[in-house]
Amino acid sequence: MKKHLLALVAGLALSAASFAADEIKVVVDAAKPGPVIHRNIYGQFAEHLGTGIYEGIWVGPDSKIPNVRGWRKDVVGALKNLKVPLVRWPGGCFADEYHWREGIGPRSKRPVKVNTHWGGVPENNAVGTHEFFDLVEQLGAEAYVNGNMGTGSAQEMAEWLEYMTAEGKSTLADLRRKNGRDKPFRVHYFAVGNETWGCGGNMRPEYYADLYRQVATFLKTPENNRPLFIASGGNDQDTKWTEVLSKNVRWNFDAIAHHYYTFPSGKWEGKGPAVGFGEDQWISTLANTLNIEKTIVKNKAILDQNDPKMRLGLYMDEWGSWYDPEPGSNPGFLVQRNTLRDALLAALHFNVFHAHADRVRMSNIAQMVNVLQAMILTTKDKLILTPTYHAFEMYTPFQDATSLPVSVQNNPTYSVAAHSMPTISATAAQGKDGKLWLGLVNADATKPQELTLDLGAAVKSAKGRILTAAAMDAENSFKAPNAIKPEPFEAQAVNGKLVVKLPAKAIVVLAVER
Incomplete structure (x- = not known):
């Protein structure tokens, strides 16, 4: 029984470590502003x-x-x-x-x-x-x-x-x-x-x-x-x-x-x-x-x-x-x-x-x-x-926002047939309005992705909009001019960490509240 419990604990620890290693993290270095985005x-x-x-x-x-x-x-x-x-x-x-x-x-x-x-x-x-x-x-x-x-x-x-x-x-x-x-x-x-x-x-x-x-x-x-x-x-x-x-x-x-x-x-x-x-x-x-x-x-x-x-x-x-x-x-x-x-x-x-x-x-x-x-x-x-x-x-x-260094850790590879690409694309900037803005793209046409945002400081929430649709070739037409349009999107922080759940084939732009 003791050996079984030890093995179970070890297995749980290994699973937790594996989960942490696979966590997709968007890291923004807000302390190192880059060039202005003209x-x-x-x-x-x-x-x-x-x-x-x-x-x-x-x-x-x-x-x-x-x-x-x-x-x-x-x-x-x-x-x-x-x-x-x-x-x-x-x-x-x-x-x-x-x-x-x-x-x-x-x-x-x-x-x-x-x-x-x-x-x-x-x-x-x-x-x-x-x-x-x-x-x-x-x-x-x-x-x-x-x-x-x-x-x-x-x-x-x-x-x-x-x-x-x-x-x-x-x-x-x-x-x-x-x-x-x-x-x-x-x-x-x-x-x-x-x-x-x-x-x-x-x-x-x-x-x-x-x-x-x-x-x-x-x-x-x-x-x-x-x-x-x-x-x-x-x-x-x-x-x-x-x-x-x-x-x-x-x-x-x-x-x-x-x-x-x-x-x-x-x-x-x-x-x-x-x-x-x-x-x-x-x-x-x-x-x-x-x-x-x-x-x-x-x-x-x-x-x-x-x-x-x-x-x-x-x-x-x-x-x-x-x-x-x-x-x-x-x-x-x-x-x-x-x-x-x-x-x-x-x-x-x-x-x-x-x-x-x-x-x-x-x-x-x-x-x-x-x-x-x-x-x-x-x-x-x-x-x-x-x-x-x-x-x-x-x-x-x-x-005219000021760009901020951003990286995506553990970015999964999206592959279909002969083509592969990074699943997540991200950008960050300090806007002229004083807000920290984040732009995210999930290129995967079928799988949602969960991201953790790391700003090096506690985050309260993020609000913005999302653009996505059920079909890859969703479009607006003169009969249905608003078939695809941005919708409100929000993410809340837990213990200072912001988790963003990105649907498949989506663009999200967020203003982050610190």
């Missing part, structure tokens, strides 16, 4: 592509749909709720066939051209420089203007900047005034070309670097309205562009743009469907998403070597999910449905960007309305907010 990490992107601008958000001042000078009130209101910090325009690939003079003056007299990049449809230039700045001013956002390197010139870009920013007497400043704007526009960011490795000119990085040096010489503005100048960098896992640019460009050079899209298949051809997928494509999409950290780390290492004073930013100014086009749609319009999977994909991006906020000072999801991984989908006078919209809205407390 609000522009939550930037948006609006391109002349499909109904991303026309019909989607611009309906014209004569439309029966309620609008302010042509911009839809409902869409602008929804975007303001996201605290949109920045909008990139007019592209994308479209930027390198856009000539700014065609988008000023009376709209009825502007030329109509063919949008050769996106669907071969007419482009009537109804939305130009003045309309764009009206939009960002309505949003209270900053302006990111993408210049035309592909079919433009140094002169064209220099004159566009003069038109937008000149304060005194000049022909271009007077032309701006004639077109209705006396005060200069505030240009916060200006890019010299887009994807110059591909649709922006199929250039080599060495050739582009020389062109950039030439063009940047002539990009001049009043000192109080000088934008940050952005060079077109690489994509996916490429590092060559970052290496060449950071070694060879010095003048009017503040950041390098990098693009990274996520395909379920990991391949350009046969990307995979936006809905109706199985768990194998759920995990392949999310696992491929996390590979963005690899390219950030590799490009940061080059920048740290060539730019040790941390002057240059790494701007991920196109990112998001990209699926096979919605059946029946114009393939050039990049129409795709938006599900819970996209919301988790967005949150995983945020957590990675926060972890590298020293260099990643801007990102722009592709795109804002009706295109690719959109915030909002519209049809006629109706709109729906997508799961991705809700992910952005839940994460607004992280804008």
